[in-house]
Amino acid sequence: MAGFRDSDKALFPIKNITGVLQLFRHQLENAREPDLALLSIVAGIIESKLTSRSAAALQLCEPIEPNSLPVLEIHDVQVLYEKFHGIMKSNVEPNKSNSPATRDLVKRVSDVIWNSLTRSYYKDKAHLQSLYSYLTGSKLDCFGVAFAVVAGCQALGYNDVHLALSEDHAWVVFGEHGTETAEVTWHGKGNEDKRGQEIGKGVSSRSWLYVNNKPVVCTRNMEVAALVSAINPSLNATHDAYEVSLLQQELLWLLYDLGHLKKYPMAIGNLGDLEEISPKEGKVPCKTLFEEAITSARTYYNNQHVYPYTYQGGYFYRNKMYKEAFESWANASDVIRLYNYSRDDEEIYKEFLEIANELIPHIMKVESSGFSASSILKKPECFANLLRFYDGICQWEEGSATPVLHIGWAKPLVNTISKFDSDVRAQVNIICDKLEEEKLSKKNGTYFNNNNYASLNQTNLKEKDLTNFHPSIEALTAACSEKILNPEY
Ligand SMILES: CC1(C)CN=C(N2CCN(c3ncnc4sc(C(F)(F)C(F)(F)F)cc34)CC2)S1
Numbered sequence: 001m002a003g004f005r006d007s008d009k010a011l012f013p014i015k016n017i018t019g020v021l022q023l024f025r026h027q028l029e030n031a032r033e034p035d036l037a038l039l040s041i042v043a044g045i046i047e048s049k050l051t052s053r054s055a056a057a058l059q060l061c062e063p064i065e066p067n068s069l070p071v072l073e074i075h076d077v078q079v080l081y082e083k084f085h086g087i088m089k090s091n092v093e094p095n096k097s098n099s100p101a102t103r104d105l106v107k108r109v110s111d112v113i114w115n116s117l118t119r120s121y122y123k124d125k126a127h128l129q130s131l132y133s134y135l136t137g138s139k140l141d142c143f144g145v146a147f148a149v150v151a152g153c154q155a156l157g158y159n160d161v162h163l164a165l166s167e168d169h170a171w172v173v174f175g176e177h178g179t180e181t182a183e184v185t186w187h188g189k190g191n192e193d194k195r196g197q198e199i200g201k202g203v204s205s206r207s208w209l210y211v212n213n214k215p216v217v218c219t220r221n222m223e224v225a226a227l228v229s230a231i232n233p234s235l236n237a238t239h240d241a242y243e244v245s246l247l248q249q250e251l252l253w254l255l256y257d258l259g260h261l262k263k264y265p266m267a268i269g270n271l272g273d274l275e276e277i278s279p280k281e282g283k284v285p286c287k288t289l290f291e292e293a294i295t296s297a298r299t300y301y302n303n304q305h306v307y308p309y310t311y312q313g314g315y316f317y318r319n320k321m322y323k324e325a326f327e328s329w330a331n332a333s334d335v336i337r338l339y340n341y342s343r344d345d346e347e348i349y350k351e352f353l354e355i356a357n358e359l360i361p362h363i364m365k366v367e368s369s370g371f372s373a374s375s376i377l378k379k380p381e382c383f384a385n386l387l388r389f390y391d392g393i394c395q396w397e398e399g400s401a402t403p404v405l406h407i408g409w410a411k412p413l414v415n416t417i418s419k420f421d422s423d424v425r426a427q428v429n430i431i432c433d434k435l436e437e438e439k440l441s442k443k444n445g446t447y448f449n450n451n452n453y454a455s456l457n458q459t460n461l462k463e464k465d466l467t468n469f470h471p472s473i474e475a476l477t478a479a480c481s482e483k484i485l486n487p488e489y
Pocket residue numbers: 142143165166167168169170226229230266267270307310311314351
């Protein structure tokens with residue numbers, strides 16, 4: 001059983017980040033499992049005190065001395081901790097027989113959280129992810145509801161209930177073998193919640209939202225990593241509270257060093273983003289962290305996750321490493337091409353739209369102003385990776401009920417491709433080869449003869465080979481070469 005033990009209480013009052021690290025380390029290193037309610041309340045109190053309006057005003061006039069936090073008294077935590085246990089135990093039978101949870105139990109706990117939330121509030125607001133928000137404001141975001149259900153089940157003694165995470169949704173696994181699944185929260189706007197139902201076996205299972213049934217299934221320690229990842233340092237739209245950001249970074253390093261991020265690509269990516277902003281002495285550099293997140297996704301999740309590549313691509317882009325950014329984004333596109341686009345996939349659609357219609361056009365603009373020989377416009381592998389990027393999006397659309405591409409995609413696409421001279425394009429050899437069918441068999445298990453390119457080498461481009469790209473790529477590339485061949489076109 002977890003719980004608020006005397007050895008935890010001895011660490012209070014907590015006056016600085018070191019104190020918080022000691023509490024988390026104590027919870028993570030002790031034989032028994034970390035207490036999710038305790039840690040979520042502590043993280044939530046600190047985040048609230050340092051990002052509330054009064055804190056913002058205070059920060060702007062007199063910056064508090066570094067590494068200091070508002071003093072965290074044990075009483076503040078205990079009141080909320082007992083309140084959470086009280087809500088759970090007065091509504092749901094604790095697990096006296098130490099048996100695995102049932103679907104009814106999971107649904108009951110989800111209903112207790114769900115029915116105690118404020119009727120209507122802005123769900124996308126910041127700082128609604130922790131039990132502090134739930135217990136003091138009766139507000140939770142979609143991740144927060146799922147987390148609260150798992151914390152509630154832990155408080156009731158159901159230690160088989162764990163958090164399952166895709167790249168844009170959260171649910172729970174439970175049962176003797178941890179193989180039962182249940183929706184416990186909502187997703188997106190205007191969608192009826194599916195709480196209590198098992199995770200889709202139908203069309204939704206081929207959408208990115210459910211990552212082809214390769215979610216991050218958390219252990220208790222990984223659930224601590226999820227609550228730490230969900231810490232939100234934002235003070236307002238433009239500023240972060242420095243102490244909260246530093247606390248999150250230190251807690252992620254603690255979890256990383258204990259090995260609890262190994263199977264959690266997004267948490268490694270979050271740490272990479274924080275390290276890029278302020279690198280910590282003696283730690284692996286952020287570039288390595290982004291590579292480790294990709295390795296983790298390839299190793300544990302059959303390379304079905306997109307975000308590890310967009311974390312890395314974003315890093316290369318911000319650091320003007322454009323050739324490398326194109327490769328990361330093409331790799332991201334190779335992941336999405338195997339999915340069907342569905343209405344639940346807006347988040348990743350927006351991600352690809354921003355890359356295609358904002359980031360890549362920006363790169364082409366800054367690159368085409370200079371004429372250096374090292375320009376990416378002279379590099380065939382850049383052209384090749386761009387084609388791979390666009391082709392993946394086209395294939396994503398193929399066979400999907402919802403279209404992806406529209407005219408808004410075409411102009412930036414044509415502008416981009418036509419920035420490469422024909423002599424550069426001619427160095428891209430698109431080998432149209434039948435790839436291992438199980439790798440690219442895209443839909444409902446049957447095999448498609450995928451004539452797709454296996455590798456991109458720099459030998460002569462054979463125009464006829466282009467016919468194996470998605471028709472829209474072929475049409476656009478033809479249009480480009482037409483444009484290039486006949487400038488008045
Ligand atoms: C490359 C990026 C655009 C930069 N940040 C990204 N994040 C920020 C952090 N983030 C996350 N970081 C850690 N864990 C989780 S679990 C999760 C979720 F499944 F969607 C949930 F639970 F529904 F919110 C999201 C998420 C979501 C993805 S992707």
